[in-house]
Amino acid sequence: MIEIDHITKKFEHFTAVDDLSFKVSEGEVLGFLGPNGAGKSTTMKIITGFLAATSGTVKVDGHDIASNPMAVKSLIGYLPEGAPSYGEMTTLDFLGFIAEIRGYRGAEKKRRIEHAVNEVALGEVCYKTIETLSKGFKRRVGLAQAIIHDPKVLILDEPTDGLDPNQKHHVRELIKNLSKDKIVIISTHILEEVSAVCTRAIIIAHGKIVADGTPAELESRSPKGQLEDYFRSVTHEPVPRAQEQV
Amino acid sequence: MDNTGIIFRRELANYFSTPLAYIFIVIFLVMNGIFTFDLGAFYVRSQADLQPFFNFHPWLYLFMIPALAMGLWADERKTGTIELLLTLPIRLGEAVVGKFLAAWVLSGIALLLTFPIWITVNYLGNPDNGVIFAGYLGSWLMAGGFLAIGSGMSAITRNPVIAFILTVAICFLFVATGSEIVLGAFSSWAPQILVDAIAALSFLSHFDSISKGVLDLRDILFFVIFILCWLLATAIIIELKKAN
Numbered sequence: 457m458i459e460i461d462h463i464t465k466k467f468e469h470f471t472a473v474d475d476l477s478f479k480v481s482e483g484e485v486l487g488f489l490g491p492n493g494a495g496k497s498t499t500m501k502i503i504t505g506f507l508a509a510t511s512g513t514v515k516v517d518g519h520d521i522a523s524n525p526m527a528v529k530s531l532i533g534y535l536p537e538g539a540p541s542y543g544e545m546t547t548l549d550f551l552g553f554i555a556e557i558r559g560y561r562g563a564e565k566k567r568r569i570e571h572a573v574n575e576v577a578l579g580e581v582c583y584k585t586i587e588t589l590s591k592g593f594k595r596r597v598g599l600a601q602a603i604i605h606d607p608k609v610l611i612l613d614e615p616t617d618g619l620d621p622n623q624k625h626h627v628r629e630l631i632k633n634l635s636k637d638k639i640v641i642i643s644t645h646i647l648e649e650v651s652a653v654c655t656r657a658i659i660i661a662h663g664k665i666v667a668d669g670t671p672a673e674l675e676s677r678s679p680k681g682q683l684e685d686y687f688r689s690v691t692h693e694p695v696p697r698a699q700e701q702v
Numbered sequence: 703m704d705n706t707g708i709i710f711r712r713e714l715a716n717y718f719s720t721p722l723a724y725i726f727i728v729i730f731l732v733m734n735g736i737f738t739f740d741l742g743a744f745y746v747r748s749q750a751d752l753q754p755f756f757n758f759h760p761w762l763y764l765f766m767i768p769a770l771a772m773g774l775w776a777d778e779r780k781t782g783t784i785e786l787l788l789t790l791p792i793r794l795g796e797a798v799v800g801k802f803l804a805a806w807v808l809s810g811i812a813l814l815l816t817f818p819i820w821i822t823v824n825y826l827g828n829p830d831n832g833v834i835f836a837g838y839l840g841s842w843l844m845a846g847g848f849l850a851i852g853s854g855m856s857a858i859t860r861n862p863v864i865a866f867i868l869t870v871a872i873c874f875l876f877v878a879t880g881s882e883i884v885l886g887a888f889s890s891w892a893p894q895i896l897v898d899a900i901a902a903l904s905f906l907s908h909f910d911s912i913s914k915g916v917l918d919l920r921d922i923l924f925f926v927i928f929i930l931c932w933l934l935a936t937a938i939i940i941e942l943k944k945a946n
Contacts, residue, residue, distance in 0.1 A: 526791050537782075540781055554790070558790075
């Protein structure tokens with residue numbers, strides 16, 4: 457269970473996340489939607505403990521991220537935006553490093569790496585340095601490091617960005633297969649992805665939740681039954697208000 | 703501590719999987735040769751010690767070490783891996799120390815590879831090897847001091863070149879404060895206690911006494927505490943600047 461309780465994140469000149477509260481339970485695949493700059497990535501960075509919230513609390517499985525970050529970080533597998541990884545390392549070395557940090561040694565480490573490599577089909581690039589890989593493979597290396605410890609909570613920031621349709625399909629299948637007893641939070645711009653894999657969707661704009669429901673519910677709120685129309689209607693900014701904000 | 707070791711090994715392996723380690727070591731050795739034998743007049747002095755070798759180390763490190771340190775954190779920030787690293791179940795201190803140690807050990811390896819100079823001086827005469835050992839220890843400690851400054855400066859920016867320039871500037875400050883020129887400029891008007899304080903902060907005064915074979919615990923502690931302070935500063939800077 458992830459409990460996000462009134463978190464606010466202020467940067468110097470703007471508020472990225474504004475008094476956000478929601479809960480996610482086991483088995484849910486939450487799609488995190490919103491226009492660019494809505495606060496999706498910032499929220500994910502707060503849940504994973506990279507950034508500290510200005511106020512509010514985040515609890516994962518009862519552990520507070522502020523007071524017990526190690527416990528929370530052990531539970532989470534995280535794919536940051538852009539899937540960063542150490543480019544000079546080979547895929548296997550990189551996954552070996554992550555597996556060691558996650559506490560695996562010897563045969564167990566090997567088994568974990570093999571499993572992750574198979575899960576995201578990295579076999580052919582095991583011995584290549586990551587910087588020489590295509591965008592799709594780099595993304596999959598990022599996914600592999602996130603699932604190597606079979607995490608209870610998986611947080612993926614735009615996991616299918618830059619993948620071709622086949623790869624996208626593969627990643628979606630992977631997420632669907634994972635999620636029986638796990639919590640998955642995915643941020644995405646691709647609305648069809650939400651209908652395809654998510655059991656719940658939250659739309660945020662200006663750091664606030666503007667919609668929360670199953671993809672089907674959100675679709676039904678638009679006259680044409682399209683998630684895209686509904687997304688636009690709740691996140692569209694009338695021009696005068698945008699000027700006020702500046 | 704386990705995590706520190708894992709990060710240390712990854713970083714050190716990384717140095718050797720790119721040309722960086724080799725270039726650093728080769729240039730370090732070549733420069734040492736030039737400084738010792740040519741500028742240092744190693745043969746002309748006809749004294750069985752390594753003073754000309756160690757005397758140039760502060761000035762050699764002034765440019766070599768910032769090049770080694772500049773990527774420590776700036777690269778992590780630039781490529782975004784800092785977000786990956788700091789959301790793994792590790793403490794920030796473990797990452798800071800692990801990375802620092804890897805760079806420090808690399809500089810130590812480069813230093814150890816100057817052993818032909820030690821063999822030369824032993825072949826030509828009967829030097830006091832205790833003094834030479836102290837010189838090596840002092841030199842390595844001083845390299846650690848430079849590196850720790852570099853670690854902090856590297857955490858300030860995502861641009862390694864800026865980190866390099868800032869590190870050189872600050873390192874220069876900590877070297878030059880011990881030189882005759884700077885101390886002379888102060889001693890004419892400042893109270894002696896201030897002059898002593900400035901000299902006490904300088905790498906030169908501490909390194910000089912160690913490299914002459916005077917293994918004073920205070921000189922060693924100076925470098926150890928200096929390194930720890932800058933590593934702490936590194937951690938604080940990273941914590942403050944994560945959002946950028």
